[in-house]
C-alpha cells in the first residue's frame with residue numbers, strides 16, 4: 001500500500017515477550033492505512049500492549065518498528081521515549097486540559113510553531129474532525145462527550161503521528177455521537193495512510209471498523225486476521241468464545257473420508273450415544289489426528305432452513321425452542337432431533353421469519369464447506 005506521497009506506507013511491526021510486571025506475548029503487524037483492532041476480555045493485556053507501542057512501558061523483550069524507524073529493540077538496547085515516537089494517543093477519558101478551549105488544547109501539540117501559526121493549524125485540525133466554529137472556542141466542560149473526543153483526535157493528529165493509538169475512544173460517548181465518530185475514523189483511515197490501532201471491548205465496533213483483528217487473552221495474542229476470517233475460522237474454542245460465536249459444537253474427528261480433501265466429523269453431544277450421532281463430511285485440512293475430540297463452528301452463512309417435509313438424507317430435523325421477535329429481526333433457537341442437547345442459534349429477518357413459532361418443526365442444512373473444525377483446548 002502507498003501513502004499520499006507514493007512512498008510505501010510505514011507498517012507497524014511488533015514482537016513482545018514478557019512475564020513481568022504482567023504477562024504479554026505476541027507478534028502483530030499493521031500496514032499503513034490499515035486499522036487494527038485489539039479485542040479481548042478485561043485484563044487481556046490490550047492497554048498494556050498499547051503502552052508498549054507508545055513507549056509508556058518498556059517490555060522485558062521485544063521490538064517495535066514503524067516503517068524504517070525502530071522505536072524499541074531490547075536486544076540492541078534501543079528504547080525511544082514517548083515524545084520521540086510521533087505517536088498520536090486518544091484515550092477513553094479524553095484527557096483534555098479543562099482551562100483551555102478546544103483550539104488551545106490542540107495548539108498544545110504544536111508548540112514548535114509560532115503562536116499565530118499554532119492557532120491557525122489547531123483550527124485547521126478541528127475543522128478536519130468536523131468540530132463547529134462555535135464549539136472550537138469552548139472549554140471541554142461545555143462540549144459533549146463526542147465533541148471532546150473530536151478535540152482529542154485533532155490534538156493527536158496535530159502531532160503528525162506515524163502511528164495512531166486509540167484506547168477505548170468511544171466508551172464514554174453516547175450511541176448517537178458514536179456513529180459520527182465511527183464515520184470520522186473510517187474517513188481518517190483512508191486519508192492518513194498510517195497504521196491505526198484501536199482497543200475496544202465492542203466486537204461489533206471492531207468488526208465494523210477494522211481491517212485486521214487481534215484477539216488477546218491473558219496477555220497473549222491468540223489469533224489475528226481479517227474479522228471475517230477469524231469469525232469463520234477461529235483458531236480454537238477460546239477464540240470462538242471471545243468472538244461471541246454461538247454455533248459452536250462438540251465432535252470427534254474420524255479422519256479422511258473416501259473423497260479427497262474431505263474428512264468425517266461425528267457430531268457428538270454430552271451424554272448422547274456416539275453410535276447414533278450423525279456424521280458430517282466436511283473439509284479436511286489434514287491437521288487433526290483421527291479419533292481426537294474437537295470443537296467445530298459453522299457461521300450463519302453456512303446454515304439454511306427448509307420445510308420439515310423436505311428434509312433430505314444430509315439435512316437435520318429441528319424444532320423451534322425459542323423465537324424472540326426483536327423489531328425487524330427474530331432471534332431463534334433450534335434443537336436438533338439427532339443430537340440431544342445441541343442448540344442452533346439463528347438471526348432471521350424478512351420473509352424467513354414468517355411462521356417461525358415456538359414448537360414449529362423445520363429442516364436445517366449445513367454447508368459442509370463452511371464447517372470449521374478446531375482443537376478442543378486453547379493453546
Ligand SMILES: Nc1ncnc2c1ncn2[C@@H]1O[C@H](COP(=O)(O)OP(=O)(O)OP(=O)(O)O)[C@@H](O)[C@H]1O
Pocket residue numbers: 021022040041042043044045046047048049201
Ligand atoms: N503496571 C502494572 N503492573 C502490574 N500489573 C499490571 C500493570 N498494569 C496492568 N496490569 C495487569 O495486567 C493485566 C492486563 O491489563 P490491561 O490493562 O493491559 O488489560 P486490558 O485488556 O486493557 O483490560 P481492560 O479492557 O479492562 O482495560 C491485568 O491483569 C492488569 O491488572
